[in-house]
Every structure is written in structure tokens, then in C-alpha cells.
Amino acid sequence: MRTVGKVERSLVEEISRKKGEPEWMRQLRLQSLELFEKMRDPVWIKGIDEVDLDKLVLYEDVEVRADKWEELPDEIRRFYEELNLPEMEKKFLAGLSTSFDSEIVYSRAKEMLEERGVIMLPMEEAVRRYPEMVRKYFGRVFPPATHKYAALHYALWSGGVFVYVPKNVKIEFPVEAFFLISSEMFAQFEHSLIVVDEGASIHFIEGCSSPQFRKFSFHDGVVEAYVHKNAHLKFTTVQNWSRDIINFNNKRAIVEENGSVEWVEGAFGSKASFVYPSVTLQKNARARVTNFSISHQGEWKESGSKVFHLGEGSRSTVISKTISTGDGVSVYRGLLRINKGAKHAFSAISCDSLLMDEESKTFTYPHNQIEEETARVSYEATTSFLTEEQMFYMNSRGLDEDAAKAMIALGFLSDVVAELPPEYSAVFRKVLEYDFRGSVG
Amino acid sequence: MKEYLPYGDSPTIRSYTRWEVFEEAAKREGSAKVSGVEESREDLLPPHLWFDNLHNQKVSTFRITDNKVSIEGKDGMSFLHLKGRVEGTLLIEEKGNVSVTGELKGRGTVLHVVEGGPHYSRWNIEGDINIRTLVKGEDIYLRYETRGNIDARGVSLEGRSDINHELHVENGEVFTSHLLIGREGDFLVYRPVAKVYRGGKSHLEALLLKRGGFVVGVPSVEVYTSDVRAASHSVKDLVLSEEQLFYLRSRGFSPEEAERYLMDSLLQFLLGDLKDRVHLSARSISE
Amino acid sequence: MLRVEDLHAWIEGKEIVKGVDLEVNKREIVVVTGPNGSGKSTLARTIMGDPKVEVKEGSIIFKGEDITDLPPEERFERGIFLTFQVPPEFEGVKIGEFLMKVKGREDLETLKELKEIFRRVGLKEEFLFRELHRGLSGGERKRLELAQALFLGKDMIILDEIDSGVDIESVEMMISILKDLKKRAGILYITHNPLTLKLLEDERIIRMKEGRVVENGR
Numbered sequence: 021m022r023t024v025g026k027v028e029r030s031l032v033e034e035i036s037r038k039k040g041e042p043e044w045m046r047q048l049r050l051q052s053l054e055l056f057e058k059m060r061d062p063v064w065i066k067g068i069d070e071v072d073l074d075k076l077v078l079y080e081d082v083e084v085r086a087d088k089w090e091e092l093p094d095e096i097r098r099f100y101e102e103l104n105l106p107e108m109e110k111k112f113l114a115g116l117s118t119s120f121d122s123e124i125v126y127s128r129a130k131e132m133l134e135e136r137g138v139i140m141l142p143m144e145e146a147v148r149r150y151p152e153m154v155r156k157y158f159g160r161v162f163p164p165a166t167h168k169y170a171a172l173h174y175a176l177w178s179g180g181v182f183v184y185v186p187k188n189v190k191i192e193f194p195v196e197a198f199f200l201i202s203s204e205m206f207a208q209f210e211h212s213l214i215v216v217d218e219g220a221s222i223h224f225i226e227g228c229s230s231p232q233f234r235k236f237s238f239h240d241g242v243v244e245a246y247v248h249k250n251a252h253l254k255f256t257t258v259q260n261w262s263r264d265i266i267n268f269n270n271k272r273a274i275v276e277e278n279g280s281v282e283w284v285e286g287a288f289g290s291k292a293s294f295v296y297p298s299v300t301l302q303k304n305a306r307a308r309v310t311n312f313s314i315s316h317q318g319e320w321k322e323s324g325s326k327v328f329h330l331g332e333g334s335r336s337t338v339i340s341k342t343i344s345t346g347d348g349v350s351v352y353r354g355l356l357r358i359n360k361g362a363k364h365a366f367s368a369i370s371c372d373s374l375l376m377d378e379e380s381k382t383f384t385y386p387h388n389q390i391e392e393e394t395a396r397v398s399y400e401a402t403t404s405f406l407t408e409e410q411m412f413y414m415n416s417r418g419l420d421e422d423a424a425k426a427m428i429a430l431g432f433l434s435d436v437v438a439e440l441p442p443e444y445s446a447v448f449r450k451v452l453e454y455d456f457r458g459s460v461g
Numbered sequence: 462m463k464e465y466l467p468y469g470d471s472p473t474i475r476s477y478t479r480w481e482v483f484e485e486a487a488k489r490e491g492s493a494k495v496s497g498v499e500e501s502r503e504d505l506l507p508p509h510l511w512f513d514n515l516h517n518q519k520v521s522t523f524r525i526t527d528n529k530v531s532i533e534g535k536d537g538m539s540f541l542h543l544k545g546r547v548e549g550t551l552l553i554e555e556k557g558n559v560s561v562t563g564e565l566k567g568r569g570t571v572l573h574v575v576e577g578g579p580h581y582s583r584w585n586i587e588g589d590i591n592i593r594t595l596v597k598g599e600d601i602y603l604r605y606e607t608r609g610n611i612d613a614r615g616v617s618l619e620g621r622s623d624i625n626h627e628l629h630v631e632n633g634e635v636f637t638s639h640l641l642i643g644r645e646g647d648f649l650v651y652r653p654v655a656k657v658y659r660g661g662k663s664h665l666e667a668l669l670l671k672r673g674g675f676v677v678g679v680p681s682v683e684v685y686t687s688d689v690r691a692a693s694h695s696v697k698d699l700v701l702s703e704e705q706l707f708y709l710r711s712r713g714f715s716p717e718e719a720e721r722y723l724m725d726s727l728l729q730f731l732l733g734d735l736k737d738r739v740h741l742s743a744r745s746i747s748e
Numbered sequence: 749m750l751r752v753e754d755l756h757a758w759i760e761g762k763e764i765v766k767g768v769d770l771e772v773n774k775r776e777i778v779v780v781t782g783p784n785g786s787g788k789s790t791l792a793r794t795i796m797g798d799p800k801v802e803v804k805e806g807s808i809i810f811k812g813e814d815i816t817d818l819p820p821e822e823r824f825e826r827g828i829f830l831t832f833q834v835p836p837e838f839e840g841v842k843i844g845e846f847l848m849k850v851k852g853r854e855d856l857e858t859l860k861e862l863k864e865i866f867r868r869v870g871l872k873e874e875f876l877f878r879e880l881h882r883g884l885s886g887g888e889r890k891r892l893e894l895a896q897a898l899f900l901g902k903d904m905i906i907l908d909e910i911d912s913g914v915d916i917e918s919v920e921m922m923i924s925i926l927k928d929l930k931k932r933a934g935i936l937y938i939t940h941n942p943l944t945l946k947l948l949e950d951e952r953i954i955r956m957k958e959g960r961v962v963e964n965g966r
Binding site for chain 1: 676
């Protein structure tokens, strides 16, 4: 993979100035730009040949790509028409509108969160209003030096959400950031930071399984999460972006003693996607990472997880389910590292890939580095295929090829779907069906 | 189809690039090339085996008897290129400072013992072959590239070693099972990559027995079409689970007998005739 | 031959068997049935000496000897055999070699006997060379456990749901083997398969619920 084009220093300074940022943030941006220029392109990335910064990086404030309903690509319009959503929701989901308000449910949710002391703000606003708190965590969970595109992100970041849940506050209902924060979630280099203080708990949902339209075609976001002692965070992302987008999404959580984190990551859309939700676990901390993705004709989707066990008694479970159709490629890339001293750490990883068509491909690259002899690790991976036998069975029960594929895919993903909130799984089903009926190959 | 490089150079995945060292050394010495044969030593060999020896070999001890090849390198690095057919069982012993490149074809079993080090060996193996590998020593880099029906099993212990195995399977079957026994100060890596094409079937397995040290099992699979029979891989800790222990005890084994029996069976399964070269004290097996 | 007296068995701090009395004599089949979670399996494993189980009260007497505190390998020596409901897998352990080692005889006669038993339970001879329970289907594992019961010739055989999830022909095959085993052993048969219960309706049937025996007798 090659990076071409340039990002001017003056531009980064301008971004910082426009946002009215404190000096430390400006410095962080400039240092990150330097890092980006010094670091090598990652050679292990196949699936994309070139990232042309001049073409792909957008500096204006986010706008929508189409102004009118009719200008949307056919498949997106048709999908929403079938879903039968209220007009406003349709427009919002389709990316036609950058804000969404006045649905009673959502404003009540906003009120409830405020009453309980939960801070939920666009990231830029949080930097201005709570600089000390933000500074404590920003760039510490996922440092800019992690890789070249993390550095680029820190130079250009914009948008995203900051969430702080105070000690012992437990939010029972899933918080759908998508509706509450609206336009901030649509940025190209959005940076989200979630801090869950001791004993608190929250389930945060980002994205939506319905197809979405984005102005940018290259996304390089970061989600940092810090889970304090005894706290819990569940972070669900379902992405179904249009099929010309390249998606790098960098997610990492640090989990303190006895805390737990669950990453649920679903990738339906985009052309190429590289997302590996990661966790660093301290003593008795727990992590559960559930990944699923569908790679259609001409697509390259990578998923996986990087799990670092530092503390004793830490436990992790990673489940990855990928589907490839047409000549799509699904890749699992995972790292499990258990440091010496992480006594009795336990990790179970299972990867399954389903290949639907003859040219479908899947590559699995697990990497286990175990330094602690009392740690227990189990890793299993299997590949399944859509057989003629299965297709005949479905056909003989009245299902045509596409309906059969959707049914089989749904069955394959069933334990993953169980992790999603109920309203998501209903849309999920529809999306899968639509996916197979509409897909090429 | 483009060649995909499976290993990352991202900062969080340190991958071996020591092959660069080997390639450089080979270029310097100029003797790892497969060049013309000066003389073949067929008179020492059974008819179905013949070996090319490189003209400027610097091998200190080099004996071939029946189905056995023993090479021991002492001062500096010694290079050797071997080429032949396997029928029945072939034992290849590499000891000390040696670099062996080899090409083997046929049907049968290759018993491969690599000891000492530094050691860079690269084998190209094709056919219906069982490989049983035993690796113990310092700075050992062993690479297999195989095609056909390959059943590769083995054990790595004591030292610093890295085994790469690229298995290409089409209309056939590959199976690997390799045990890494690590103790304090050891650094053991086992890296099979199965490239599965039409009609292929693969199962790759890394077993880890950790008593300290750093142990890495990285079985990777690339499946190029859905028209394959099966593809699976796993990494497991070799640990006697409570349930397994109860099962064996309820069939008359005492706990110590159970451990020893399992270890024995496993070594027999992985090494076959090489099993007796592994001496594990009771302490290194039990927790 | 086997007498269980007021047995209270605990696993991980929970009482699973809450005071069970039971008796199995030689050349007798005692069927234990009941819903899932009634403690049938735990009862079986406790009789075999599962280290995970803590017996807080009661005793197990076998052939006149109190074996309540004996380790499982010694109970096996004395003549008790348990088939596992979900047998664990063992890397590298060849089935044929394992069974002959457990039996303690590795001659050709014994091998012939084993092959014959495999044929009888419906396992192909090639299974002798497969790894112990690795990659075997549920049904194949049950058959392998049953083969061991036949092969090892113990006096007290405990069969733990050997017939769950198998087809009708297999159940009939198992019952016929059971009747053969009855000729020389005492059998404790744990099941909730309705066909089995029908075929064994003339034997002594014990019903368990929530850790206790609620029905005992013919």
C-alpha cells in the first residue's frame, strides 16, 4: 500500500485555530503530523493499493453528498422505501440530513442522561469545556505512534463524541449516539473518547445496519475507551456504508481491575475495511469481542482483535464470523499477547468463515504470543461452505437462491445477532435479505 | 493471484525477518545456489536416492548410509544442497552450524532432526509425505515449502527456534500438528500457512506446553475458493483438564500415570521413531 | 453389590444430590430417570469418585467395602466402570492402543476380541487407529463408550445417557448389549429416552427429581 499526496502543516494549524483549541491539543496535532511523515507505509495491507491524500482528505465541514431524495443511489433509496420508516428518519439515515431531533423518545433519553450526570458532547466541545478531563485520556489509550494512519488521524481529527459516565452510574438502556449526537458521528477523522468511571456501566451504540451514504470515501476514525475499576462498557458498531469507502477504524479500550468491556463490531458495507477492536486488560479484567462482516464482490474486509493480557486473572473471549460472497475476501487478523505475570489469564478465540461462492476467499492470520506459563489459551478456526446439498434443501422448501443464502447467513451469524439490541436484529434480518437479493455474484 | 504476505510489520506484531540474514549469508558464500553437480556420490547410496553435493562444500562430517543423512557443521557455516526421492523412511540429521537446502519428492516418511545452531534450512518437499520434525537448539530457522498430501508433525524444544511451513494443497490433504515445549529462556515459534485451493483439505494445529519462556503458535490459513473440502486450524494449551484426568482415573490411571501416559502417547503421535530422542523429566511435564 | 446410603453430593458450593438411597445387585439393571438437572449424572459421577464432587454426608458401599473416600482409579480397580456422557478428547492417544492398555492385555486374542466388540456396537475397524474421541460424532462417542463397557468386563457398569440423541436401531442395539451385560454384571442405567424406558419397563426404575428419589421400585 502506498500513501501519496501531502498534508500541509499550515492546514493543521488552521484546523486547530478554527476549533479554538488549547495549546496542548495544537501541539499534539503538529507532533502527530511529524510522526505521520516519518513513519513507513504498512506493507502488510493488501486490498488497497493507494491512498491519495490530496483526493481523499476533506477539509471543509461535513456536508451531505446529495441534496435531494431523488439524487441518492437507487439501492439506498429503494431500501428505505421498503423499510417504511417515517420520512424524517429516512432522510437522516440516508445521510440527507445532518440532524435529527424532536422524536420524543430521544430527547427524553437525553434528559435522563443529563440528570444522572452523564456528560455526552461533541468531542470539540468537550475539549473546550472539560480540557483537564479530556487531556487525561486523549491519545493515551490509542497513541498516535501506533501506526502511520493513527498519526494522520491525530493530526486531522474532527468530530466524534466524548462520553463520561460518573462513578457508580449504571445506564440500563443502550445509548444510541447516532441519534443523540447526529452530525458529529459522520466525520472522516472522528475521534470518540468514552470514559466509564468506577463502578459505572453503559452500552453505547454507534452506527446503524441500514445502508448509509457518506461524503467521504476514506475514513480513519479512532475510538478510545477507558474503563475504570469495576466498571463496564459495551460498545456496538454496525457499519453499512456505501460500497466505495475505505474504512480504517482504530478502537482500543484499557480496562482496569475487575472492569469489563464488550466490543461488538459489524461490517456490512464499505469497499475495504480494516478494523481490529483491541483491549488491554489489567487484573481480573474481562473482554469480549464479537466481530462479524460480509465481504461482497470486489470487497476486502479485515476484522479481528488485539488483546493484551497484563494482569492476573484476566479473561478474554473473541468471536469472529465472516461471510464472503462473489469474489469477496474476508480476513481475520488477530493478536493475543499474554505477558509474563498475567497469572491464570484465560483466552478463548474462535473464528468461523463462511464462503458462499466459488471465488469467495478467506484468510486467517492469528498470532498468539504467550509468555505466562499458567495462562490458558484456546484458539479454533473453521471454514464453512455453502454446499449444493444445503442449497437443494432450501430450494425444496420453496426458498430461491438468494432467500436461501440469506437464511443460511442469518443462521451462521445467529449468536452474533443475539448480541445486538432487539430493534437492531430485526433490521439486521432485513438487511441480510436485501443484501443477497441485491448483490452481484 | 497475487502472493499475499501473511506476516505483519506493524509495531504490535514483531515478525521474524531473520531470513534476510540467511539470504545475505548465502549470497556472500555463494554456495546456496542450485548449480551444476560436480560429481554425484551414487556409489555410496542405495539406488533410489541420489544427492547433489555442492562443489565447495565445507562440511566437517558428512555421512550417508542407507536411508540416513547426517550432517554436522563446525567451523563457520557449512552449506549443503540435497535433492532426492523418498521411498520408505529417510532420516535427516542436521547438527551445528549448518545450512541445508533440500528438494525431496516421493512417498514415504522424512524424519528430520535439527539440533544445535545457528541453523538455516529450507526444504522443498512434494508428494505423499509424512514429515516428523524434532527441533532443539539455538538460532534455528527452518522453512518447509510443501505441495501434495503432507502430514507434518513435530516437536520444538529447548532453545530459540522458528519453523515456517508453507503448505500448498490442491485436490489433496494436509495436516500439521506441532508441539512447542517452552521453558525459562526458550523462544519457540511455529508458523504453518496453508494455502488451500480447489478440492483441498487442511487442518493445522499448534500445541503449547509452557513452563516459562516465550511460545508463539501462528497457524494461518488462506482459502482461495469455496470449492474446498475443509479448512480448520487451532492452537491449544496442552493441559490435562479436570475432565480428562477424571476420565483416565476412572479407567485405572493414577494422576501421575495419566500425565506420563498422555505425554508418551503424544510424543509417539508427533514423532514416531524419533520419540526416544526426547527426554523429558517428570518435572517438566507436570505443573 | 453396590449400596448408596443417604448420599449428599455438592459441586461448587451447591448441593446436587440431596440424600439418595440406592442399591444395585449383580445381574440386575437399575434404571435411573428424571428431568434434566435432577442430579442423575452427578449421582453417577459421585459413585465413580469425581474429584470435583464433595460428599458431605452419606456413604457408598461396594462389595462390602466403604469406598466413599477412595480415588477413582481404585474404584475402577475394584470393579466399577462409568461411561461418560460427554467424553473429553485426547490428542495423540490411539483408541486401540489405549483400550488394550486399560484392559492390561495386548495380545492378538485381545485385539480380536476388541475388533469383534467394535463390530457389534457399529464402529468401523479403522476407529482403532483414530485419536481418542477426537473428531468423533456424538453417536460415535457413545458407541465407543459402550464398547469399553463390553470390553473391560467390570462387575458394576454405570451407563450415563448412553442412548441420548441416537436413532431407534441404535437404541435397540444398545438394549440388546445391555441384556448381555446383565448376565454377569450389575448395571446402573441413566436415561431419559422414552423408547429405552419402554423396552426396560420390566426392570427396577428409579425416578429422580431435584436431587432426590421420588419413585423407587418396579
